Amino acid sequence: MRLVKGGRVVEDRFVRVLDEAPVPDGVPVIVPAARLLADAAELVRREAPTGVLWPNDRRIAELAPHLDRLALVALVFPHFKDGRAYSQARQLRERYCFGGELRATGHVLRDQFLFMQRAGFDCFEVKKDADAEAFIEATRRFSVFYQPTADGRTVALRARLARAIAPRRERAPAR
Template structure:
């Protein structure tokens, strides 16, 4: 399965480990479910490998806070294309909990969602199809103006207009 990281196709260095009795790899970073993480927390600590956690979209994201210092990656799940709870989780994780590490979208991830995923804070995306991965760049440049503010650094239309009109009036551009 391809992995898009910061807009480029890359090799996934994390090994996804199933919840069943699959042994943990000895020296490679692992990506595990919350159930497996909680069940084998001590074994994961003593294994001295990087750990990524797949957080379920039906659990409040605030509950991940105590685990963040031990994580090298957080993956949020999209079980169906109609289920957008992971978007809210991503923004809360980035904007309220201050997560600076890699944030991955997994599950039913479609090409039409790439732009909003990036705007929500995802920097890694596992697309449903290989062809979708090749279309990432096109998706990222499909729109240049946005109404919604997000933490991706792009100004919303309102912020852009306020800045432009304030500059024309000779002010600093700060909104009143």
């Protein structure tokens, strides 16, 4: 397991707290969703950063009231075919303007990094070392994007309007 952030393999500074285990002081932690909801008042008083592991079958609206006190939200891909957390990520970034770390956990493939990044993830738990190493290449495979998201990439629909005054470079039809 490698953690990739900002395109590089990094050390995980967060400690995972299991269901009922005591929350250690002074270190960044990731707590389970139920724990966050139950102990929100206490967790707020912590000095060190707090994150939450949010399952993919729970509404983000439930998490929303706590977001301004969270440093990290970890979303879950139980299987690489299960795409629910993409929607949660976009809601967190685009509707609730969550600015902390958004971590993809579970089963994540190299070929999905770009989708995840576009949806708002900025940190990835990666199973295969080779995938972690290929991160930069995998997220630079495409230079054209059709959908506006909060990732800041320019979208073709807009780029076209921007060039409206310049003469259109049209592709010649195929042979």
